[in-house]
Amino acid sequence: MKRTLWLEDGTSFVGTAFGASVETIGEVVFQTGMTGYQEMLSDPSYCDQLIVLTNPLIGNYGVNREDFETTVPMAKGLIVKEVCDTPSNFRSTATLHDTLKRFNIPGLAGVDTRMLTRHLRSLGVMRGVMVDGDSTWETVKHRFDVLLPTNQVERVSTKRAYVSTGSGPRIALIDFGAKLGIMRELVKRDCEVVVLPHDVTAEEVMRYEPDGVMLSNGPGDPKDVPTALPLIERLMPTLPIFGICLGHQLIALASGANTFKLPFGHRGANHPVVELETGAVTITSQNHGYAVDEASLATTGLVVTHRAVNDGTVEGVKHLNHPTFSVQYHPEAAPGPYDANDLFDRFMQLVQENKQKVGI
Ligand SMILES: NC(=O)CC[C@H](N)C(=O)O
Incomplete structure (x- = not known):
């Protein structure tokens, strides 16, 4: 036909x-x-x-x-x-x-x-x-x-909290449209994963007494998810946070930075990303249409850690005072190489360090 x-x-x-x-x-x-x-x-x-x-x-x-x-x-x-x-x-x-x-x-x-x-x-x-x-x-x-809808996150996020048991750290995974790959990586590391809806409040998250928080990937424009900003702002000083893609963009917005729409996005399996501290280049899987505006990071406490080799846009940030870091690419994906996967180990390390610091 x-x-x-x-x-x-x-x-x-x-x-x-x-x-x-x-x-x-x-x-x-x-x-x-x-x-x-x-x-x-x-x-x-x-x-x-x-x-x-x-x-x-x-x-x-x-x-x-x-x-x-x-x-x-x-x-x-x-x-x-x-x-x-x-x-x-x-x-x-x-x-x-x-x-x-x-x-x-x-x-x-x-x-x-x-x-x-x-x-x-x-x-x-x-x-x-x-x-x-x-x-x-x-x-x-x-x-x-007709314009396309702007409520994608609401449509793809879980409606109810659910738990995947594990004997390791308890991670609250905020589901903005989470890929199962994120869950697989956390489960592989023995985490107990509590998956929570996109509009959960900080108080509700804290009731689960998590050791760390993952902010997932998800669809649409990050500016269409304003409910996530107070949540992230409240959690950042308290718990280790790892954001992926939409999660990364939301950390930036919650810190007072800006995001913008790329002309044609980054969607592919071989996008090179350079880590600024080491100069190491990782071949990454990417799928995003928006990016964090680097100039707007100036007064936020966030610094750029990773950059796209092709167009120089921001691919990762970390907070100078809080245990928060995030990447624009997908470390849970293995587009052939597994080089980005170690970010989950870094998150586990951050969770352990924080547990020692607060004495639990
Ligand atoms: N994979 C993602 O999380 C994408 C984030 C956002 N929807 C964007 O297109 O930029």
Whole structure:
């Protein structure tokens, strides 16, 4: 079946439908990872986005039961050059087509995704709709009359607190759209993890007597999550805090810094990041459309610890007086290399040091 992606600037890309048969609207973003389509689709940070994959062949290792980042994927669509219907991998239990159908996500194949990416790189990310059958700009343009929702975090966060038991430190994981990868890393380190909704108050967090707090990744504009700012402000002087991606942006906002939207974001599996103190470069997995404004950090007590090698934007900060640090990239992901993973060990160390300091 013919399916077309229309961008809000009137450009169209015609291809073939796969996955679910539903019309969709979302922000069109590109991802340069050669693998990881299952993780991308199920990463809640892609909520309300149509993901364009630059790698030309997608689906060839299928989909398995273990690599999901959440139970209900929230991406709005997947756009590929060629989709593989005959995956070959001993872990595979489903095709990409069947998985998209199951989660009601439409796919579009047969598109020159590199051309589409160049378009988004030069003009910036924009909204797009996918429609089936014949369509013209006249028939689709009214679909752009509505703005995309801004309540993504509320939609993807857990509604209730839940616990994963462990014999190690108790970590409160504030779920702004947390990837299961974060949970896996904490569980691997024997943590007892208390997952809490995005709008939890500092008093509620303290009632669990956590040894440390993780602020998760999540979708949308960090400025759309104002309830998190007083929470973070209150917790920072008291408990060790580790923020990832949206969590990192929220730490910056809570400290009085600013964030801004990048023209086309960083989404891929090989983004080099330099740690300023050591000069060490880490190859990281990234997925963000916003970044912390470096100039605005001046009077916040936060200092830059990491920087993107490609465009120099802030990739990590730490607080000078509080046990708080955060990164814009994803140490819970293993885009081939595992070099970023040690940040979870650093967090565990910070938690232990703080426990000794306060005598518990
Ligand atoms: N992966 C994330 O947490 C992304 C954070 C934020 N939604 C952004 O796009 O910048």
